[in-house]
Amino acid sequence: MLCLYSQPDTPDSPRYPSTPVEQGMRHFALCITNGIAFQKMLQQEELPLLFGSPGRWPHSTAWHVADPTGHQIEVVQ
Numbered sequence: 063m064l065c066l067y068s069q070p071d072t073p074d075s076p077r078y079p080s081t082p083v084e085q086g087m088r089h090f091a092l093c094i095t096n097g098i099a100f101q102k103m104l105q106q107e108e109l110p111l112l113f114g115s116p117g118r119w120p121h122s123t124a125w126h127v128a129d130p131t132g133h134q135i136e137v138v139q
Contacts, residue, residue, distance in 0.1 A: 089126070089134030097123055097139035 094100055097116075104111070104125065112126040112134065125137045 089136055091124075091136035091138055094137055094139050100125065100137060100139070 101116075104127070109127050112128060115125045115127075117124045117126075123139050127135050127137070129135060
């Protein structure tokens with residue numbers, strides 16, 4: 063599943079820092095089934111997490127990372 067989130071009028075904040083304006087997109091989300099394997103991959107690749115990830119919700123867990131150009135990626139299990 064791919065979720066694209068676009069809201070260019072959202073003001074910058076710690077939760078939604080500036081991203082390349084020409085893209086007009088704050089982040090996209092990917093749904094995974096194995097959070098343990100994803101967490102291990104994050105550690106192996108030494109990818110920094112954003113926003114104090116992981117965020118734990120009643121029915122999901124979400125990690126936030128950035129690609130090399132600064133686009134935010136949310137990964138949800």
